[in-house]
Amino acid sequence: MGSIIEGFRKAFFLILNLDPELLKIIFLSLKVSGFALVISTVIGLSLSTLLSFKKIPLQGIIISLMNTFMGLPPVVVGLFVYLILSRSGPLGFMGLLYTPSAMVTAQTILAFPIVASLCHSAIISVDPIIKQSSMTLGATPVQMTVTIMREARYGIMSGIIAALGRVMAEVGAILIVGGNIAGYTRVMTTTIALETDKGNFELALALGIILLTLSLIINIILYRIQRRGSVNG
Amino acid sequence: MRFLKLFFVLILVLAVVNGVALSAEKEILCASTTSTENSGLFGYILPMFEKNTGIKVKVVARGTGAAIEMGKRGDADVVFVHAKEQELKAVEEGLFVNRHDVMYNDFVIIGPPNDPARIKGIKTAIEAFRKIRKSGEQFVSRGDNSGTHTKELAIWKKAGIDPKGQKRYLEVGQGMEKTQRIANEKRAYTLTDRGTWLATKDNDKLEMAIVLEGDPVLFNQYGVMAVNPGKHKHVKYKEAMEFINWLISKEGQQAIASFKDKQGNRLFIPNAK
Numbered sequence: 001m002g003s004i005i006e007g008f009r010k011a012f013f014l015i016l017n018l019d020p021e022l023l024k025i026i027f028l029s030l031k032v033s034g035f036a037l038v039i040s041t042v043i044g045l046s047l048s049t050l051l052s053f054k055k056i057p058l059q060g061i062i063i064s065l066m067n068t069f070m071g072l073p074p075v076v077v078g079l080f081v082y083l084i085l086s087r088s089g090p091l092g093f094m095g096l097l098y099t100p101s102a103m104v105t106a107q108t109i110l111a112f113p114i115v116a117s118l119c120h121s122a123i124i125s126v127d128p129i130i131k132q133s134s135m136t137l138g139a140t141p142v143q144m145t146v147t148i149m150r151e152a153r154y155g156i157m158s159g160i161i162a163a164l165g166r167v168m169a170e171v172g173a174i175l176i177v178g179g180n181i182a183g184y185t186r187v188m189t190t191t192i193a194l195e196t197d198k199g200n201f202e203l204a205l206a207l208g209i210i211l212l213t214l215s216l217i218i219n220i221i222l223y224r225i226q227r228r229g230s231v232n233g
Numbered sequence: 234m235r236f237l238k239l240f241f242v243l244i245l246v247l248a249v250v251n252g253v254a255l256s257a258e259k260e261i262l263c264a265s266t267t268s269t270e271n272s273g274l275f276g277y278i279l280p281m282f283e284k285n286t287g288i289k290v291k292v293v294a295r296g297t298g299a300a301i302e303m304g305k306r307g308d309a310d311v312v313f314v315h316a317k318e319q320e321l322k323a324v325e326e327g328l329f330v331n332r333h334d335v336m337y338n339d340f341v342i343i344g345p346p347n348d349p350a351r352i353k354g355i356k357t358a359i360e361a362f363r364k365i366r367k368s369g370e371q372f373v374s375r376g377d378n379s380g381t382h383t384k385e386l387a388i389w390k391k392a393g394i395d396p397k398g399q400k401r402y403l404e405v406g407q408g409m410e411k412t413q414r415i416a417n418e419k420r421a422y423t424l425t426d427r428g429t430w431l432a433t434k435d436n437d438k439l440e441m442a443i444v445l446e447g448d449p450v451l452f453n454q455y456g457v458m459a460v461n462p463g464k465h466k467h468v469k470y471k472e473a474m475e476f477i478n479w480l481i482s483k484e485g486q487q488a489i490a491s492f493k494d495k496q497g498n499r500l501f502i503p504n505a506k
Binding site for chain 1: 262267271276291293294307308408410411414432433436437465
């Protein structure tokens with residue numbers, strides 16, 4: 001119990017002191033997760049829109065694959081991206097391994113199936129009457145798509161929030177492709193893993209509490225955006 | 234296919250953004266081990282090197298096996314590890330050049346303070362391993378191809394025992410510090426390096442004690458070597474050699490000697506020739 005109380009105490013002091021090294025780590029965490037989330041949202045939303053409105057070959061298999069990829073083990077993704085970006089791998093010439101970009105790439109692969117899959121189910125569960133009535137009212141295909149997406153926005157937002165949870169909490173993949181280099185690729189989760197390894201349990205727990213608090217703040221903001229959408233819409 | 238294209242475009246964009254950021258300063262990537270990073274040694278000596286030469290050393294800490302593999306693949310510029318035989322073999326294969334001894338510390342056998350296998354008083358690690366095996370007490374192994382794991386396997390071999398698959402031999406596949414913690418929870422014995430032991434035993438509240446130390450077989454030599462620029466053209470060989478030469482210089486050796494942990498213990502003893 002002592003360690004847990006000490007962890008909360010330490011978290012409080014760390015936040016009060018605004019340690020520059022900690023700020024750098026937090027900022028990088030937000031940057032990597034933020035980039036990964038934006039890219040996953042773009043890819044995931046496009047993919048789910050395509051799957052919902054167009055008949056494409058192998059549709060069923062693609063959807064099943066997407067659902068399976070929601071459960072991709074981060075370590076496997078990390079290893080895969082490592083082998084691709086390694087100097088001995090196909091994209092090695094770019095020198096991307098052990099950079100924040102490599103971390104964004106790994107996290108994007110982990111997060112976009114979540115966005116795609118959840119958005120897809122949100123879009124296809126929109127009442128078919130809406131589609132019919134907008135067609136009757138003379139909507140162009142683009143207008144109709146926009147209307148249906150607006151109806152599905154609550155579910156789409158949930159997909160994005162779920163993906164955010166995944167990228168913020170992820171450690172296995174970014175440890176492999178980022179290397180946890182101090183001041184360069186060290187983020188909140190990898191710092192927590194490192195401090196746990198060093199036996200600094202209270203500090204590790206304190207960092208965990210800060211990470212969770214950050215997640216909470218972001219989620220409150222997203223929830224308000226989600227709510228506002230449903231009231232005005 | 235469309236997705237794949239998108240993926241490659243994405244990587245290209247990221248590469249360009251990164252390339253701009255990277256070209257600004259001189260830096261090298263050093264693949265090293267958890268013991269050097271977690272003990273705080275790098276945090277202490279690297280700023281001195283950086284101040285001297287303007288070269289920033291980025292450290293990726295893995296087990297020795299993985300660190301050497303990173304160098305072989307060309308994913309690091311310099312490798313700083315502790316498994317001399319593996320290192321010399323890799324140099325012989327032509328993958329690395331300019332290997333130098335840098336410093337050493339030693340391994341110790343730790344176990345429950347009441348020492349159920351009665352190791353205390355035994356002089357050699359080989360004899361101690363035989364006795365642990367005979368007593369039926371548990372032994373926790375790193376099991377991760379690290380330098381410590383390599384050393385441990387060599388001792389089992391010399392003792393004429395094949396521990397693999399034995400019920401009371403636990404291969405955990407984790408870093409030194411976690412392995413110690415598992416041994417602590419299991420009331421088992423394990424082989425650890427003195428640096429990690431001293432640095433973590435109080436923080437981790439380990440109820441363990443050193444049961445054997447001082448056997449020459451437990452000598453733990455750290456070495457540094459550069460990735461062969463003939464194998465991987467992109468490596469920053471010049472900067473890597475500057476780092477190696479600094480480590481084995483009088484100044485670098487003094488920096489290592491003056492590094493102490495929070496309790497004031499000297500963790501590494503420089504011995505470059």
